Amino acid sequence: MSRVSPRVLGLLATLTLIWGTNWPLFRIALDELPVLTFRSVVLVTGLVVLYAVIRLRGESLAVPPGRWLPLTVASATNIAIWNIATSLAVLYVPSGHASVLAYTMPLWVALIGFVVFGQSLTGRLLLALLIGAGAVVALMAPNFVSYANAPWGLFWGLLAGLSWAIGTYVVKRTAWPGMGLSLTFWQVVIALPPIALGALVIDGLPQHWPSTTVIVTTLYIGAIPMAIGTATWFALVKLLPAQVAALSSITIPIVAVVSGIFLLHEPLSPLQAIAIASTVISLWLALVPR
Structure with a gap:
């Protein structure tokens, strides 16, 4: 395995910080907002930020011919199912532990690659x-x-980890000529209507105005982890093999667990501390040349 370039390491560090500290914020926002309403606001905010950045950079929003089907599948798995499943997961277990479950994605990537694509x-x-x-x-x-x-x-x-793994393969195994940030933008565009409709039908109209803390938290999640973090991830997927890109995400739940301990006073047993150390070893084996 060749050495990881400084650019990839920089993207990994950025993504780890942005997504790792994001998980405890889910719990804060979901204390006052229903899941679908929360995710609708996050996706709208992310969409606005992505559109503004694309326009400032002068990038095209054009989708290459024949790419709408894989783009729709990628949107369903990377954005729609992922956003809903992760939000529901933190309602039942501590946010840091939910993040570790979602980041079983590398295991699913390896399994899919071995069974479906015959990868060694x-x-x-x-x-x-x-x-x-x-x-x-x-x-x-x-x-x-x-x-x-x-x-x-x-x-x-x-479920979040499995859907993310499928979406990773769709993005990795499809050519996206001329698409930079627009790849993330269109996935959010496609995922937003069904989630917003679900919020209207299931959650209904808000009965009260959420606190300032929840509003700021939700807008931050949409602008930074959703928009910038997701775009950073797709850049990594293009730069690394699917299995290595997947395993590179394994440091993120470590940051999520630590953030949950400090921000939400979530539990951490000696066994769980060993588990966190194990994820570091796993990442080292995957990314560092022998």
Whole structure:
């Protein structure tokens, strides 16, 4: 494996900080906003930010011929299912633990690559995946004792990881000539209407104005983690092989767990601390040349 370039390392550091600190903020916003309403506001905010940046950079919004179908599938998996499933997961288990479940995405990427595309798994990468899987089990095991609804958190967290893995392959295995930030922009455009309609039908119109803290938190999530973070992720997917790009995300739940401890006073047992250390080892095996 060749050494990771400084550009990739910079993108990884940016994404880890933005997405890792994002998870505890979900819990703050969802204390006052229903899931679909929260996600609708986040997507609208992200859309505005992406459009402004695209125009400032003079990029085209054109979609290449024959790309609308994969773009729609990518939108459904990367944006729609991911946003809903992750929001539901943090309602049932601590936000940091929910993030670890969602970031089982590298395991799903490896499995899909092996079963569907016949990709080989090196011993080093297989070991990284096994250690990562063990970390997930160690993080979730205490929750089944402490939280009665933990199985729902497990379901939604793993669904988020699976859908993200599918979306990663769709983006990686499709050519997107001329599409930069517009790749993220159009995915958000496609995902927004069904989520907004669901918010109107299921959540209904808001009965009260949320607090200033929740408003600021929701707008921040839309502008930075949603818009900038998602665009950064797709840039990484284009620069790295699918399996390595997936494993590069494994540091994000570490930041999420630590953020949840400090911001929301979420629990951290010795077993869970070992699990966090295991994710670091897993990332090292995947990214650092032997």
